[in-house]
Amino acid sequence: MEKLNPEIKNQIENELLGTVGRRYRQETFWVFFLGAICIGGTVAWIIQLRKGLGVTAMRDYVSWGLYISLLFFFVGVSLIGALVSCVLRMSGAKWRYPLIRIAEAVTLSAIFFAGFMPVLDMGRPERLYFLITHGRIQSPILWDVIAIATYFIGSLIYFYLPLIPDLAIMRDKLTDAPKWRKKLWRWLAMGWEDNLLQRRLLKKAMLILCIVILPVAISVHTISAWLIAFTLRPGWNSTIMGPYFVFGALMAGTAIMILIIAKLRHGYRLEHYLTPKHFNNLAKILLALTAFYLYLNINKYGVPAYKMAKEERAVLEDLFYGKNAFFFWFTQIAGLVLPIIILSFKRFRQSIKWVVAASVMVLLGALINRYLIVVPNMLHPFVPIQHAQHGYATYNPTLIEWTITASSLAGFVLLIILLFKPFPVITMWEVTEEVEKRGEKEIGVENIITLQNIPTHAS
């Protein structure tokens, strides 16, 4: 493939740089809206810190509730970065290039909140540093702390490395930006001159990181699964937990990825970069993951359900036709079976609307499923619950808990938006390079070479 016309390349870069620092009315609304929820959550957290965890609905039987469910959710979502920048890379999927920075932003935000949730759940958060001063390496919590920290740093580096050439472009192009920004870009670009040696080194670094980060990513979520699998409780005491969490996480992450690129596509006017091809391909991945997750669910619930051993029976009855039956069957049917059916048809896969609808269902199912993994099991311990005080034998999250939960989710989305603001959402240099090498079709972008078709909204 011949080199791109420098003028076209220039225009592509101008277009992609158009989102940097630009204010969008809808986006501003979301930032303020999510910010307001976060402020509400902070207030709720301060109340919780002052009065103790008694303001939550957690009690001695259900000693872990929404916060830990959300921890599992966030750790799970964070796997999307590893999926896009590592698994897709190794499988040679070239259409991943426009998605890499988005996926890493989601990962960074998710892993940040994953690290934050246990602190919210702690009875004595002011003793957090005990994990370092008195840490016991035999405890899976220590493993989790180490894994989350490693993955956070790894993801930060993976977010930064492909950013270097783009920062250099910004340094060279956006000359009318405020002085401090230019200074920051110059500093962050680390003297990138786009010569062959630099490119080779950068690509080598990215390859090494891509290989290193996959086991880290998988270990992060496996260790989270072990937090419950290492107990003797009925329903938790199972070897399936690691893979069950990892694949549920990849599924939820893919669903979130689809929703975010659907929003960005129109919000940032990236229709030429995030195309139906990306939705179609992500939908195929989502189909494979939901189908596999359904298979894991059949194993997780079906195998003990056949035996109906005494201890597990109470949990299973609760899920199958007890108090949590609605949620359980929602996650299985609306969260898995229906999306599988929808995504199985090519016609639906090629329609962005249907893919988004399926992703919403998968995501809702995944969120509720995290709750179902944690809470019902705690309500059915080995020793029967008797003479329980009011509120001890049930779990109905309080307003404080819901506020903190909502604001964590809001903060997660807000952080993603804020990560998109200072940088171009699409990795400019990699996309143009790959388009030069392989053509538009394989990367999944449309009509960016024939730029005259593009409305000049970004110049």
Add this chain to the structure above:
Amino acid sequence: MACGNNCTCNRNESGNQDNSRRDFLLKGLMGGIGAAFLSGCSGNTGSKSESGDKVNVLTHDGKLVAVDKSQVANFKPHISEEDVRKGIPGKKFVMVIDLAKCDGCGKCTKACNKMHYLPSNKEWIEVLEMQDSPEVSPYYFVKPCMHCDNPPCTKVCPVDATFKREDGIVAIDTDRCIGCRFCMAACPYSVRLFNWTEPVKPNIIETTPAAENVFQSKKGCVEKCDFCPHMAREGKLPACVTGCPMNAIWFGDANEDAVTCYDGTTAKLSQLLEDGGAYRFLEELGTEPRVYYLPPANRTYDAKEIKIEKEGK
């Protein structure tokens, strides 16, 4: 006060073999911790009236002298953080609960709550109504902490706040606990309680490290039955044992192979377990509990009166 010198104090009990076995714990304990120390030299206790009881004390120059009990100050030895984590030397505490005798009166719980300044909504030792299957008759089931030898709770603690001591006790250091509640999730016996709100503090001053405090409730920390180590140090029985008029709870030292119950009867542990057909609760989990149960055969109460609470109601 450092106890270096005072540790040479040793109460010689060899002449009192006819003493009730009830204070069997005393003998082993006193030597180790030096509970008594000669204060006669200070002179300020000299005005006390003589009680007539003699205590053998070892002086600085190694002589054994018999002095009157009133001459010996009520000295509590300094117990360091290390002592608390290590446990009482030479001991292996064990509890035996005779389900045939338990009539569910709940006095053990009351005594325990009184000892540990617990409000009525907290129960370190719980009395449950159990029925293993619909056709068999129900029984009362007393559930303290099992103080497992393979404790699932201490394994998962990230900061060593809950730990297994050499004397068999699983203790909690509330000065260390970060409140992650992993131990609560890990405990298959649902023994552990959490202080969700600020507990009401009694008007007492604790001198021992947190893990052997009488009052262990601290906001944001976990607590549970501790086998009353502060009593064991003094050679006394836990509150639940001395509070059970049915003699259903036995407590003692497995190394000594002896357990004692409310009325002071001391039995040979191995004999009690063998004769009673003892078992341990949820043995199949492999947690190796230190609490043994004697099955509810030949009950001393009417089992038909027991009403089983339906789960979740």
